[in-house]
Amino acid sequence: MTQTQHAGFAAIIGAPNAGKSTLTNRLVGAKVSIVTQKVQTTRFPVRGVAIHGDAQIVLVDTPGIFSPRRRLDRAMVRAAWGGAEDADAVVHLVDVPAQLHDSPADRKAQADVxxxxxxxxxxxxxxxxxxxxxxxxKREELLGVSQTLFETGVYDEVFMISAKTGDGVDDLKARLAALMPENPWYYPEDQTADLPARLLAAEITREKLYLRVHEELPYSAAVETTAFEERKDGGVRIEQTIYVERESQRPIILGKGGQTLKWIGQKAREELAELLDRPVHLFLHVAVDERWADKREFYGPVGLDFDA
Structure with a gap:
């Protein structure tokens, strides 16, 4: 007798920096979404595949939902809501400390919630x-935030978790599995993400870029994989362009004697070699294009709506 399979989609939505990518990676048990200390790191829905019992949960790690100001912001917010509309379950992830404090960043997070x-x-x-x-x-702080939000009437249950340590995440995973409809699995059992290799490579490099220069470089940088070629020796040659909006930002990425760019390339190459399980030859270029965020070709490949 064949076991009945369940499969469906669970969207993880929340304000920027609530921990959505960390939670997605924790639920999947592998890195599928990049994580940095920079808000709005995730720019488009990333699908991670988690399995619990007979259920396959396709987790949609969405961009942070916030008040959009420019085209890229609007496209990201639309993508986040789109991921929620189509899902079988929606998880609203809330950063508890940000709900209790009164700094400008915390007040913005509260407004986003x-x-x-x-x-x-x-x-x-x-x-x-x-x-x-x-x-x-403190328990009373957690209960206070939980009660205030639950009284809005948009939630049917509450989980208290730490995406970073994994505390409470298994219970949430089990609940999501129970909510998945009866369906054959969408992906092979050993697949953890649904992200084209070219896009994955660009995301890994963008993560290393922000990890290294997040304080000096504003949110306005993009990475595009311009070549992805299989080599006869079994390795892969990847060429990428890092776009910044101003000439003054180029030296920040290059660093003294090109050391910063070298570090970014080395860290990205090491991680890509591990993820792709083969040698990676990575070549990075830095280009200035003050209007990259207003160009249609940056939107389609990552599933964003240019006309949002």
Whole structure:
């Protein structure tokens, strides 16, 4: 007798920096989404594949939902809501400490959470509330945040988790598995992500870029894989262009004697060789294009709507 399979989609939505990518990677048990200390690192929906029992959960790690100001922002927010609309389950991940403090960044996070609550109400959509970063929090603080948000009426259950340590994540995973409809699995059992290799390579390099120069370089940088060629020796040759908006940003990425770019390339190459399980030859170029975020060709390949 063949075992009944379940498969479906679970969207993880939240304000920028709530920990969505960290949670996605934790649920999958492998790195499928890049993580940096920079807000709005995730720019398009990334699909990670998690398995629990007979259920395959396709996790959609969405861009942070915030008040958009420019074309790229609008496209990212639309993509996030699009991921939620099509999903069998929606997890709203909330950074608990940001709900309790009063810095400008925390107030912005609180406004973003209110905006998401409003969006869920408008869509008539119930979500699972996942309170994140509970490490070291007092019980009464957690209960206070939980009660305030639950009273909005858009949640049907609450989980308290730490995406970073994994605390409470297995319970959330089991619940998501139970919500998946009866379906054959969408992906092979050993596949952890649905991201083309060219795009994965660009994302890994962008992660290393922000890890190295996140304070000096604004949010306005992009990485494009311009060549991805299989080599006869079994390796792969990858060429990428890092786009910045101003000439003054180029020296930041190059670093003294080209050392910063060399570090970014080395770290990206090492991780890509591990992920792709073969030798990687990576070549990086830096280009200045002040209007890269307004060019249609940057949107389609990553599933963003240029006309959002």
């Amino acid at each position: 209110e905006s998401i609550v409003g969006g869920l109400k408008k869509a008539g959509r119930k979500a699972i509330l996942a309170l994140n970063k509970i490490d070291g929090m």
